[in-house]
Amino acid sequence: xxxAAADVFVSSPGRNYVTLRVTTDDGRTGLGDATLNGRELAxxxxxxxxxxxxxIGRDAHAIEDTWQYLxxxxxxxxxxxxxxxxxxxDTALWDLKAKAAGMPLYQLLxxxxxxxxxxxxxxxGGTIEELLESVAARVAEGFGAVRVQAGVAxxxxxxxxxxxxxxxxxxxRQATPPVERWDTRAYLRHIPTVFAAVRDxxxxxxxxxxxxxxxxxxxxxxxxxxxxxxxDPYWLEDVTPAENQEALALVRRHTTVPIATGEVFNTVLDYxxxxxxxxxxFARSSVTHAGGITALRRIFDHAALYQIRSAVHGxxxxxxxxxxxxxxxxxxxxxxxxxxxxxHPAEAAEVFHVAYRYADGALHPGEAPGLGVEFDEPxxxxxxxxxxxxxxxxxxxxxxxxx
Ligand code: GCO
Ligand code: MG
Numbered sequence: 001x002x003x004a005a006a007d008v009f010v011s012s013p014g015r016n017y018v019t020l021r022v023t024t025d026d027g028r029t030g031l032g033d034a035t036l037n038g039r040e041l042a043x044x045x046x047x048x049x050x051x052x053x054x055x056i057g058r059d060a061h062a063i064e065d066t067w068q069y070l071x072x073x074x075x076x077x078x079x080x081x082x083x084x085x086x087x088x089x090d091t092a093l094w095d096l097k098a099k100a101a102g103m104p105l106y107q108l109l110x111x112x113x114x115x116x117x118x119x120x121x122x123x124x125g126g127t128i129e130e131l132l133e134s135v136a137a138r139v140a141e142g143f144g145a146v147r148v149q150a151g152v153a154x155x156x157x158x159x160x161x162x163x164x165x166x167x168x169x170x171x172x173r174q175a176t177p178p179v180e181r182w183d184t185r186a187y188l189r190h191i192p193t194v195f196a197a198v199r200d201x202x203x204x205x206x207x208x209x210x211x212x213x214x215x216x217x218x219x220x221x222x223x224x225x226x227x228x229x230x231x232d233p234y235w236l237e238d239v240t241p242a243e244n245q246e247a248l249a250l251v252r253r254h255t256t257v258p259i260a261t262g263e264v265f266n267t268v269l270d271y272x273x274x275x276x277x278x279x280x281x282f283a284r285s286s287v288t289h290a291g292g293i294t295a296l297r298r299i300f301d302h303a304a305l306y307q308i309r310s311a312v313h314g315x316x317x318x319x320x321x322x323x324x325x326x327x328x329x330x331x332x333x334x335x336x337x338x339x340x341x342x343x344h345p346a347e348a349a350e351v352f353h354v355a356y357r358y359a360d361g362a363l364h365p366g367e368a369p370g371l372g373v374e375f376d377e378p379x380x381x382x383x384x385x386x387x388x389x390x391x392x393x394x395x396x397x398x399x400x401x402x403x
Contacts, residue, residue, distance in 0.1 A: 001026060001060040001100060006052035006089075008034075008044050011380035013352075014345020015171060016040045016388055017319040019375055020047055020088035022096060024060050030096030031375055032088030033288045033322030036080055037171055038390045046085045050074075055089065061100075063093045067294050083266035083291045090292025091325050091371070099370035105325070106365060109297070109332035116362035117330040119314075119341035120145035120209055120234075124161045124168050127151060128197045135198060135206075142360035145207035145234060145338060150194045155181050159213045159393075159403065167343065169316060171388040178391045182401045184215065188224060195231035207234040207338075209260075214241045214402045215393075218250035225255030234338075235260040235282055235311075241402050245272065248279040260284050263313040267291060268299045275303050282311040282337050288322035289313070293329060300333055309337030316342050320352035324373045327356050327365035339363060350379040 005023040010016065018040050020032040034043045051070065058066060070086045071077060098105040106112055121143040125131030131150045138146045149160025149168070157180055162168040172178050191210070198208055210233060216224065221239035228236070235258040240247040242264045251259065260282035265271060266289055274280045283303045290296045300310045310333055312326040323344075330336050341363060344352075353374040355366030366372045393403040 001028070001096065003055045003058050003060050006047075006055045008047045008052065009375070009377065009380050010040055010044050010385040011351055011383045012386045013347035013350055013380070013383040015169065015316060016385055017348070017351075018044050018088070019319060019321060019380070020092050021375060022055065022060065022089070022092040024096060028096055028099055030060070030092035030094070030099065031321045031371060031373055032090070032092035032095070032292070033319040033325070034084045034088035035288060035317055035319050035322065036084045037317035038388065039081065040385065042081050043084045046081055047088060051085055051089060060093055060096050063090060063097065063294060066090070066093060067292065071291070078267050078269070080264075080266055080289060084289055087288050087290065087292040087295070090294050091287060091321065094293045094325070095370040102369050104365060104367050104369060105328040105371055106331040109293070109329060112331045113334055114331060114336065116364050117327055117336070117339050118145065119143065119339045119358070119361060119363050120147055120207065122147050122149070122168060122342050124149040125151065126161055128194055131194065132197060132201050135202060139202065139206070144361050145209065147209040147211060147340075148194060148198055149211060150190070152183070152186050152190045155183060155186065158182070160211060167316070170390050171317065172391070173386050173388045175387060177389040180391045180393050180403070182215065182393045182395055184220060187215070188220065191224065192227050192231075195228055195233065199231050204232065209234045209237065211237040212239045214238045216240055218247040221247075221251045222254035225251060225257035229255060229257055233257055237261065237284065238263065242270070245274050245279070248274060249277060252279050258282065260311055263289070265290060267295065268302055271299060271302070275306055275308060278306050278308070280308060282309055284311050284313050286313040286318050286322060287325040287329065288318050293325055296329060300329075300335060304335040307335075309335045311337045312339055314340035314342060316344050320344060320348060320354050321371065321373050321375070324354060324356050324365055324371040327363055328371065331365060347383060351376050351383065
């Protein structure tokens with residue numbers, strides 16, 4: 001099974017996706033996701049110009065060797081662009097190997113450790129009342145775990161809150177990044193009232209998650225955690241900027257609130273102290289951004305030594321290919337925690353035909369061989385790439401803040 005072609009597609013069915021399709025000399029195809037939200041064309045060029053030519057003629061079964069060749073072999077290691085490109089190749093090769101074996105991918109990863117993959121849904125609202133309606137909608141869909149994000153009075157659109165009736169989508173189809181306003185003190189005053197209202201309406205059993213999106217200092221995060229403990233959050237996510245692992249040691253000293261992080265990490269080394277020093281409870285990297293199935297499995301195996309569980313990043317900017325890969329891993333891992341589930345835009349279903357399914361707060365990758373995703377090339381061509389940057393955040397005096 002030698003690699004005969006590696007084609008890169010950038011399509012925009014509702015939002016942008018970068019898809020790698022590897023074809024073998026015996027006519028099989030494998031898919032990988034290389035979507036890097038707002039920087040899609042950089043990964044597409046990396047794959048087309050620097051990776052695809054090296055793949056031709058290689059043994060498609062040699063997954064580990066190909067991973068090491070693309071990681072160690074280039075000298076310039078790590079980084080979101082490189083690791084998304086490696087992830088796409090790795091995922092496509094796992095898809096091919098599982099198809100050649102005639103099995104769903106989770107079987108090659110050790111088989112199912114559970115009957116289904118528990119998921120959390122997103123709820124948001126410009127006001128607390130709107131948020132409560134949104135939580136009620138997720139609960140009606142069967143979710144027992146819901147992420148809650150609410151607007152802060154006076155700030156206008158903020159991270160996690162939908163603009164209009166549709167689902168929340170941070171990237172905007174416009175030439176330059178939209179600007180959002182931020183005020184940490186207003187947020188810190190507001191968020192306990194959000195948790196109080198959600199607990200008051202939905203009781204103690206609902207698992208309530210919240211994403212801080214990297215905006216606080218360690219001491220602000222520590223105080224927030226301590227304040228929210230009485231509402232028993234399932235986790236607080238990304239409380240401080242991701243570059244400084246030691247920040248979470250300060251947070252940990254002051255609160256027992258569970259901490260989740262990792263969606264912007266791209267290697268196990270980004271977790272080096274977080275895992276060893278037990279500073280987190282959930283590791284949130286994705287197949288797409290952390291170097292593929294091979295590398296993410298290693299991160300979670302390392303985390304398992306310290307009772308840290310998986311919580312794979314699953315926003316709409318992970319394509320159905322990357323999302324299916326996550327579900328196979330989720331089903332097989334012993335230390336699975338929970339899976340984020342944010343449905344894709346409706347048009348994505350024209351391009352990606354998926355075997356995975358959602359029901360009653362849970363997902364299953366399905367029994368189709370490989371990942372269980374088919375890519376429709378003509379449909380993708382009907383949805384050409386459109387630039388869509390992520391927002392930037394500014395304080396009242398114009399200072400750029402962490403987004
Ligand atoms: C999440 C994330 C996303 C990111 C998005 C950026 O928890 O799902 O924070 O909503 O903002 O992936 O591209
Ligand atoms: Mg997040």
